[in-house]
Amino acid sequence: MSAPTPTAPTAKSVAHTVAETYDPHTGRQAGEMPLSPSLQQFADEAERLPTDELILNMGPSHPAMHGTVRVVLRVDGETIKDADVQIGYLHRGFEKESEGATYTQIFPYVDRLNYVSPMLNNVGFAMAVEKLLGITAQIPERAEYIRVIVGEISRVCDHLTCITASLAELGGLTAFFWGNRAREHLWELLEDVSGARMTHSYCRIGGVAWDLTRDFDEKVRGKFVKVRGLITDIRKLVERNRIFLDRMQGVGTISADDALSYGFTGPCLRACGVAYDVRKDHPYSVYDHFDFEIPVADAGDNLARYLVRIEEMEQSLRIVEQALVQIPPGAVIVDDPLIALPAKREVYNSIEGMIAHFKHIMDGLRVPPGEAYSFTEGGNGELGFYIVADGSGRPYKNRCRPPCFYITAALRQMILGTNLADVVPIFGSINMIGGECDR
Amino acid sequence: MAQRLLEFLQRERPAALVETGSHVGDEIAVVHREHLVDVLTLLRDHADTKMNMLSDLTVVDYLGQQPRFEVVYQLYSIPHKHRLRIKVRIGDAQDECWVPTATGLWHAANWSEREAWDLYGVRFDGHPDLRRILMYEEFVGHPLRKDYPQNARQPLLRRPDAPATDDQTTRLLPDSHDRRVS
């Protein structure tokens, strides 16, 4: 195999370098010895041997099925003939719970949808309610920047978890530990800001709960050096590894047309060559203030999804660094007593403040009747919230458009015809998150 | 921008539309059920619209109103970057509670229609594999209907000495639920 390019390779260039010397049909690198005639005869016979079909059950509690999904497979030898993907083992009634909770009380439920990147869900839901309230333009700019910063850190956590968990399932446990260390560093930052390690509930309707900590800036820079180092280590470990490439390249391929028809969004769609990213195509919040790129790969296989995620992490880190330079001072939540909670000092010292607080907690903030569909770029793709309000403090309906529900729907097509062992890397690379898929 | 889409629909399929409108920047078109597939096909294939992604499909239950259910399609076009929301209103009577399937148009409709059937009990006529997806097959009723009690659990298994809970049983279910699981 040729040496990798010395500069930081983009998604396309790495895939290209690898593909130069590798023939996916024979599974050999160029220049490799062919099988000896007797072995070749044995291999030919093995292909002709008849086998009975077998029903095989994978999951719902399977070590490689992170999240709880059950795949019932009909296999002929090692080849998958048919598959039935069954989800719903983690259906927790998100919509039913939201109908009984005030808009502010929904934030904890939203956290637990995509529990690998809770901040992005927070932002998505807050923006949906703000759209209904008509206050999208009034959100203080500092709050928007903070949302971008914490959201992008969360996105790095999401991609790190996806990559390292699927690497662990392929046997690369070292990468898992390194990724875990990098994620611990990022969680420390988020814990500094929000007080919780992973279920933050940090956003509020109209802004965020409180300001960043004073030395957040320096901490981020220190941590990012370590995180970048660990990501580079992981890349060095796997990207020239023959086993890794054999199992990722050309496996789980899906075409761009099929992907669009299935409703793919996010990294999985961009790995098929469609450059759709809500942050670029419909810039929300302050995403138009930053210089970042949308990595796209063409192959649509596992390796392409891996490379897109790797490159997106770098872009997210860049966004955070730019945001920390640009962030203006000021308030972090709208100055509207009907939307924001009063300050604690007022609550404890004045009757008006106390009544306002009481009304907020008991009745919730009033959202005018109507309906809105708001969409943001979540960890797995377009995260939409379709809210129907009836004028009370609780939503009449709160539907979450889960990106990985639609991606998991395509799992059957992606695993048909592949080998049994390929289910694991394919499933790992689509990053199905149970809480979001089943809600 | 998307106002253009509503004008397009009014020009191309005036008979299919019940009403059109927009709210907080989202464009909404309510169509008749018999014209639904026609409108969706037009929106997907016409060069001016090219709605090549069914972004989301869900149902809203307006209990106490007639018609009771609204099936909501969120369409998105990757080339044109525009969105449109299509709605169909249907009643809750046994022979009324159905819409034609969109599985022939987008693969995404397959699972989302199964979910809508599972949670709301709206049947999708012509769906190749309409069975429960999130709940188990022994489950009775459709839990996201407004008249399904939030706490009505239907346990598959319990220890005889399990700690007490505040389960409401399914006897509380009103008759509007379709108890058949097809």
Added chain:
Amino acid sequence: MAESSASYIPTVLQDAVNWAQKYSLFTYPFATACCAMEFMSLMGSRYDIARFGAEFPRFSPRQADLLIVIGTITERQAPVLRRIYDQMPDPKWVMAFGVCASTGGFYQNYTVMPGADQVIPVDVYVPGCPPRPEQVLDGLMALQNRIQEHRGHCQQQIGNTAAIGYTDRRKLPVLQDGTSMTLLPEERMPQDGRVR
């Protein structure tokens, strides 16, 4: 004198076996939801559950003796959890990781089971949504104390078979809910043998 020394030796032997068991817990993570992310940290280098004798997970219930229920258990998941518990050999312990596995947490609705203890006996409950790794390590040490003091659920029920040596397990008292490895396969739940 003879009597007391006769009872003294089995007690000391049992203590020794308990001591050995509490530092060699083989875990089976039944990971369903958010808490699994925190469990990954727990396995990682910073918190490192291996320091406490609960080594890296065995992904087969047949080789495990500590079932960690990580995350929300829904009604649909209950028969699966029950079956996995039944497949574990005695003596076995169960830890409920997080509030969802303990009580159902803030999900009180038609699909979430109010705690894993509705279908299996639980020894230690670790609160938190999700619990910090320190909390889980604290829970693990609480469980180790229970094991040492012979207060673990299955230890109380069936006696410490490992310490006694060979015993006809069919004659031992069974769990209150009537299902355990001490029963014949057809007597165990789920009766129809299906995994839903």
